[in-house]
Each structure stands twice: as C-alpha cells, then as structure tokens.
Amino acid sequence: MPIRLLSATLIDQIAAGEVIERPASVVKELLENALDAGAGRVEIDVEQGGLGLIRVRDDGVGIAAEELPLALQRHATSKIATLEDLEAVASLGFRGEALPSMGAVARLRIVSRTAEAPAGTELKVEGGESGQAQPASHPPGTTVEVRELFYNVPARRKFVRTEPTEFGHILRTVERLALAAPSVALRLRHNGRQSLELPAAHDAVSRDARVARILGADFLARCLPVLQDGAMQLSGWLGLPTAARANSDGQFWFVNGRAVRDRLLGNAARLGYRDVLYHGRHPAYVLDLRLDPRLVDVNAHPAKLELRFRDSRAVHDYVFRAVERSLAASAAGTGPPSAVLSGAAPQAHTQRFHFDALPGDAPWSRSVVGAAAALREIEPAPFADAAPSPEERPLGSAIAQLHGLFVLAQNRAGLVLVDMHAAHERVLYESFKAQHAAGAPAAQRLLEPIALSAAEHEIDALLAASGDFARLGFELDRLAPTQLAVRAVPAMLAGADLPALLREVLGDLAGERGTHHLDGAAHRVLGTLACRSAIHAHRRLSLPEMDALLRQMEATERSGQCNHGRPTWAQLSLAELDRLFLRGR
Ligand SMILES: Nc1ncnc2c1ncn2[C@@H]1O[C@H](COP(=O)(O)OP(=O)(O)OP(=O)(O)O)[C@@H](O)[C@H]1O
Numbered sequence: 321m322p323i324r325l326l327s328a329t330l331i332d333q334i335a336a337g338e339v340i341e342r343p344a345s346v347v348k349e350l351l352e353n354a355l356d357a358g359a360g361r362v363e364i365d366v367e368q369g370g371l372g373l374i375r376v377r378d379d380g381v382g383i384a385a386e387e388l389p390l391a392l393q394r395h396a397t398s399k400i401a402t403l404e405d406l407e408a409v410a411s412l413g414f415r416g417e418a419l420p421s422m423g424a425v426a427r428l429r430i431v432s433r434t435a436e437a438p439a440g441t442e443l444k445v446e447g448g449e450s451g452q453a454q455p456a457s458h459p460p461g462t463t464v465e466v467r468e469l470f471y472n473v474p475a476r477r478k479f480v481r482t483e484p485t486e487f488g489h490i491l492r493t494v495e496r497l498a499l500a501a502p503s504v505a506l507r508l509r510h511n512g513r514q515s516l517e518l519p520a521a522h523d524a525v526s527r528d529a530r531v532a533r534i535l536g537a538d539f540l541a542r543c544l545p546v547l548q549d550g551a552m553q554l555s556g557w558l559g560l561p562t563a564a565r566a567n568s569d570g571q572f573w574f575v576n577g578r579a580v581r582d583r584l585l586g587n588a589a590r591l592g593y594r595d596v597l598y599h600g601r602h603p604a605y606v607l608d609l610r611l612d613p614r615l616v617d618v619n620a621h622p623a624k625l626e627l628r629f630r631d632s633r634a635v636h637d638y639v640f641r642a643v644e645r646s647l648a649a650s651a652a653g654t655g656p657p658s659a660v661l662s663g664a665a666p667q668a669h670t671q672r673f674h675f676d677a678l679p680g681d682a683p684w685s686r687s688v689v690g691a692a693a694a695l696r697e698i699e700p701a702p703f704a705d706a707a708p709s710p711e712e713r714p715l716g717s718a719i720a721q722l723h724g725l726f727v728l729a730q731n732r733a734g735l736v737l738v739d740m741h742a743a744h745e746r747v748l749y750e751s752f753k754a755q756h757a758a759g760a761p762a763a764q765r766l767l768e769p770i771a772l773s774a775a776e777h778e779i780d781a782l783l784a785a786s787g788d789f790a791r792l793g794f795e796l797d798r799l800a801p802t803q804l805a806v807r808a809v810p811a812m813l814a815g816a817d818l819p820a821l822l823r824e825v826l827g828d829l830a831g832e833r834g835t836h837h838l839d840g841a842a843h844r845v846l847g848t849l850a851c852r853s854a855i856h857a858h859r860r861l862s863l864p865e866m867d868a869l870l871r872q873m874e875a876t877e878r879s880g881q882c883n884h885g886r887p888t889w890a891q892l893s894l895a896e897l898d899r900l901f902l903r904g905r
C-alpha cells in the first residue's frame with residue numbers, strides 16, 4: 321500500500337482510542353470536567369453499564385454559547401494557554417481531547433449555560449460530525465450525554481465486558497474522584513437505581529464519613545490520620561495493618577488532588593509498611609501527596625493516570641519515611657492519636673485533604689479523635705486520682721495470666737488483654753532490628769561449633785544472605801554440600817535452642833523466599849529469630865515479668881501490632897463491661 325493521509329474521522333477515532341478505553345473513561349473525563357468547572361453537585365446517570373447512556377450533570381460555571389462549538393474541537397481548552405501553564409497545571413484537564421474523543425466514538429449531546437446567560441445552548445455530535453448550536457433550557461451548569469458508546473467502532477466494542485463489570489469500573493472511578501473532591505456532592509445511578517449518594521463534606525467529620533462510605537466503616541475504625549510536612553506534604557488516612565486486605569482495592573493515591581495509579585507511590589507506601597505487614601497482605605489507605613506542580617509531569621499518560629516525578633528518588637523516600645513514621649507512632653498504649661495531637665503544630669491540624677477546603681473547616685483533630693475512639697476507648701475516668709500509679713500507664717498493671725496465652729491487666733479505662741507471644745515477638749523484633757542497625761552486635765563464639773545438616777538448596781539460600789548473618793553476629797560456613805558449621809551466634813541468642821532456631825531460619829529462608837517479609841533477608845532472619853525467641857504459650861509468667869512486658873510494649877514502636885499485622889492487645893472499657901452485664905439499665 322502506498323503511504324497516504326488518514327481521513328479526519330479515522331484520525332479522530334484513533335486519537336479517541338487513547339482517551340476512551342471503556343465506559344468508565346467517559347465517566348472519568350466528564351466528572352473531571354465538572355470538578356474543573358467548580359461544581360458543587362454532580363449527578364451521574366448510567367444505563368447498561370455505560371454502553372447505553374452516560375449522563376453527567378453539574379452546577380459548575382458552564383460554557384458560553386459562542387464557545388460551545390470550540391469545546392468539541394480537538395486541542396481546544398480553556399485550561400491552559402502556554403507551556404508554562406502546562407508545566408504548573410492545577411486543573412484535571414488540559415489537553416482539550418476528552419469531549420471531541422467522545423464525539424468521535426459515541427452520540428454526544430451537550431447542554432450548557434453560564435450564570436449570566438438567559439438560557440442554555442445545546443449541541444450534538446455524531447460520528448465526529450458536529451450539529452448546529454441551538455437554544456435549550458438548562459439551569460446554570462452543564463449536562464453531557466454520551467449514548468451508544470463505540471456504536472461506530474465495533475472492534476472496540478468487542479473489548480467491552482459485561483454490564484456489571486463495566487459498571488464496577490464506573491463505580492470505582494466515581495469513588496476515587498469522590499475521595500479527591502470531598503466537598504462536591506455526588507450522586508450515581510445505574511439503570512435508575514441509586515448506587516452512590518455522597519453529600520458534600522466540608523469538615524473533618526463528614527470527610528471521615530465519606531471515607532467510611534467508600535472504604536467501609538471498618539477501615540475508618542482502623543486507620544491513622546496522616547499528616548507529614550516537609551519538602552512535600554502527605555495527608556489522608558493510613559490503614560493500620562489490621563485493616564490490610566488480600567488485594568490492593570483499598571489503595572487510593574492522589575497527587576495534588578489528582579487521582580492516580582502510580583507504581584512508585586504504591587511501592588514507597590508498601591515499603592513503609594514492611595515491618596508490620598507480611599504474607600502478601602495489601603495495606604489500605606487514602607493518601608494525598610502535595611508538591612510543587614512543577615516537579616510533576618502530569619502529561620505522561622494518555623488517561624492521565626500515571627505521572628512522572630522530576631525527582632522520583634526524593635518522592636519515594638519522602639513517602640516511604642512519612643508512612644513508616646506515621647505507623648511507628650502506633651506503639652501499644654501510647655496511641656497514634658495522642659502522638660499526633662501533641663506532636664503536630666495546631667495549624668497543622670487544619671491541613672485540608674483537598675484544594676477545595678472551605679473556611680470554617682473543623683480541625684483534623686476531630687477525625688483523629690473519632691478514629692482514636694473506635695480504635696481504643698481509653699477515656700480518662702472523671703474522678704481519676706492525680707497520683708501516678710501503674711494503672712495510669714496506658715497498658716496498666718498486670719493482674720493475671722489466662723490459659724498461658726493472655727496477660728490481663730487493669731488500667732484506668734478498664735481491662736487490657738495482651739496476646740503474650742505476639743506482643744513479646746514484636747518487642748524482640750524491634751530490639752533486634754535496633755541492634756542490627758546500630759552495627760556489629762555482640763557475637764558469642766561457640767566453644768564447639770554446631771554442625772547442622774540441611775538440604776543443599778537450604779544452605780545455598782542461607783549463605784546467599786551470609787552478609788546479613790554476619791551483621792547479626794553469626795559466623796557460618798559450609799562443611800559439605802549438605803552440612804553447615806555455626807561457629808558464632810549473636811550474644812542475644814545465648815541460651816536459646818540454637819539448632820532448632822537455625823533450622824527454622826533455614827526453612828524460612830529457603831521456603832518462602834521474599835514472601836515472608838517485605839524486604840531483605842536481614843529482616844526475615846530477625847523476624848524468625850524474634851518469633852523463635854519470644855515467650856511461648858503456656859510459659860508461666862510472674863506478675864513482675866508481665867508488668868515488664870507491658871512496659872516494654874509501651875516503649876516499643878509498632879508494638880500495637882504483632883509482626884504479622886495482627887493486634888497485640890485489646891481494651892475492654894468499663895462501659896463495655898457494664899454493657900456486658902447490663903449494668904445501669
Ligand atoms: N462540565 C463543564 N463545565 C464547564 N466547562 C466545560 C465542561 N466540560 C468541558 N468544558 C469546557 O470544554 C473544554 C473542553 O473540554 P475537554 O474535556 O474536551 O478538554 P479539557 O478538559 O480542557 O482537557 P482534557 O482533554 O485533558 O480533559 C474545557 O476546556 C472547558 O472549557
């Protein structure tokens with residue numbers, strides 16, 4: 321075939337393919353346009369999974385009658401004019417591609433009216449052919465209808481899935497944008513049935529409510545408010561390890577208010593959870609990163625879902641540390657709530673989640689308190705004695721051991737239950753880590769080396785991480801393909817059942833390579849060591865021993881969760897106990 325120019329229609333259809341992949345892409349583009357137009361309320365109606373009809377109606381600034389035809393032309397936009405504008409763009413749209421793309425692959429009708437105009441103006445586009453603008457009645461704002469998506473591109477239609485699947489994509493798209501723009505009221509209907517109705521959220525409490533509606537009340541009860549300042553800012557809701565899920569559906573990222581799916585950000589957050597999440601669990605969170613727009617290239621993906629950071633290393637490190645630091649605040653008893661409240665400057669609490677924050681916003685602390693109350697109900701007793709006693713401590717004083725598994729303690733709020741092994745394991749793990757990080761820990765040379773036989777691949781795996789073992793104080797070498805000599809061990813393990821412990825480490829390293837912990841061999845080994853050395857079930861503890869454990873927990877970062885992300889302790893408040901016994905009724 322000779323080289324020839326494509327027809328204008330075909331060019332537009334090809335270009336549309338980049339922007340409109342499926343019905344949810346239409347919803348995303350229209351909703352973003354409504355948000356860019358400053359809408360206070362957006363109503364979305366969808367029929368047949370978006371293949372029959374998508375109608376988005378907003379009460380935003382509208383489009384002037386004389387500009388309406390231009391809105392449907394490719395490369396026409398009101399959002400940027402120069403390259404400098406593009407480099408610092410704050411609006412969600414900037415290409416002038418969305419509406420014309422829809423016009424190329426669907427039957428489109430747009431009606432819009434500005435506040436000043438006496439009436440609205442309507443325009444229809446079919447197969448890329450624009451009709452004549454006509455007067456039409458419409459309140460100030462804009463309605464866009466997209467019917468019979470892909471009616472003229474059968475090949476594309478074949479890639480569209482079932483109605484429920486496509487509607488699922490639409491719902492998730494709307495939810496994501498709803499989290500990015502909490503102050504905008506949103507309603508979504510499918511085939512006439514209401515699917516989502518979100519009132520405008522102008523304060524912390526109603527923003528929490530929106531998060532609960534989208535991620536579940538369970539998430540809200542198990543999350544920490546994040547607020548980290550610095551060269552950049554990270555804010556939002558960070559799910560505790562106990563809120564982790566089997567997939568990444570609970571992860572929402574926003575960069576300067578723009579909903580994105582970005583591998584770098586996901587990885588950085590994941591790394592921040594490395595010490596508290598194991599076994600392929602996925603953390604849940606809603607996080608908004610704010611940074612100078614000039615440091616982000618939003619023009620790097622046809623659907624604007626991915627970004628490019630000018631300094632990706634810096635972003636990665638900032639996010640990783642911010643997440644890690646926020647989670648570390650969750651030591652048992654000292655909760656994240658008090659840490660956040662006392663640690664951050666008061667004005668930091670008025671940090672808004674989105675650029676559309678309004679005057680009169682309730683401070684962050686209210687959501688902090690809300691989450692805290694659900695997390696653990698430690699309320700100061702009204703007639704508490706001023707003199708400090710063990711009961712004044714967050715985890716109280718030990719009173720008994722239950723079935724060799726739990727420590728019972730009494731604090732001001734009521735009863736504390738501690739999972740003895742899980743808590744001790746975490747305390748040890750954190751202390752091993754600290755020693756490991758501090759440099760060469762004390763090693764103890766064995767008078768007589770321990771000889772261990774193991775499968776060849778197990779020993780291979782162990783020796784592959786020999787640097788980490790050396791840093792921990794181990795001295796290992798191979799005697800034969802299936803024989804290992806242990807000549808020195810970390811002093812902190814003196815007295816442990818070393819052969820059994822090493823066998824465990826071997827199996828762990830060879831068996832679950834990379835899946836057990838989220839990063840290197842060192843942490844894997846430390847985790848196994850902590851687990852093996854922690855007090856085991858049915859060991860009798862004296863009250864002073866139990867108290868010592870409680871105090872260690874209070875002093876240890878992340879001790880609110882065990883190394884596998886389960887909680888290590890729980891509080892039963894006096895109010896809950898009263899309820900249990902129907903007292904005071
Ligand atoms: N809901 C709306 N309310 C007010 N103006 C709108 C609305 N939707 C579109 N417009 C106007 O029409 C123009 C074209 O919209 P379109 O979505 O095609 O491009 P864009 O938003 O500028 O860029 P992008 O292609 O990145 O979305 C916009 O720049 C805006 O001026």
Ligand SMILES: [Mg+2]
Pocket residue numbers: 349352353412413414418419
């Ligand atoms: Mg747009």
